[in-house]
Amino acid sequence: MAIIYSYPLQTTIDSTDLLTGTKKNATSPSQNPTVCWTMGTLSTFIKDDILGYNVYTSLVTQAGVNNPVATELKNDTGTTFTWTRTGIGEYTITAAGPVFTNAKTIVFLNPGENEDTTTTWERINNNTIDWKVFDSAGVEIDDSITNGAFEIRIYS
Secondary structure, three states: OOOHHHOOOOOOOOOOOEEEEEOOOOOOHHHOOEEEEEHHHHHHHHHHHHHOEEEEEEEEEEOOOOOOEEEEEEEOOOOOEEEEEEEOOEEEEEEOOOOOOOOOEEEEEOOEOOOOOEEEEEEEEOOEEEEEEEOOOOOEOOOOEEEEEEEEEEEO
16 A cells, blocks of 8 residues: 655646546445545536636726726636726726626625725626716715726635
8 A cells, every 4th residue: 555645746747647546426425536636626516516606806906988998816707807997986897707696796896905995896797897987975986996996706
């Protein structure tokens, strides 16, 4: 029998690397076979079955009357996004594909370094989310997002 701790330690993992385990046999528990999974398969299982969502995360800055500029940190949604300024304090993120599923899309956001602002979001359709920014008096304002955190989670 192999001594598991005697194998060499690896410090990197590739999606094609194999992980050995036991597949539970529900009908015959005494016959649980030893099998291999790829690390990519394990990663997909964790993302889809344990976390249960895809994510788009970015840092957003908006200056003057310009479109917001997003620095993408993570995107496993399978689509690309476009940011547009649609009015004073109003911004739209448009997905190239229909990913914003009704009742399964959540947005976490803040204006970043600007303390005296509040924000709201609204899912318009499967491709569009609106983001509004307000000053302390509740008036929509531009030029008030600096490294704002913006995360969209789309649950399975």
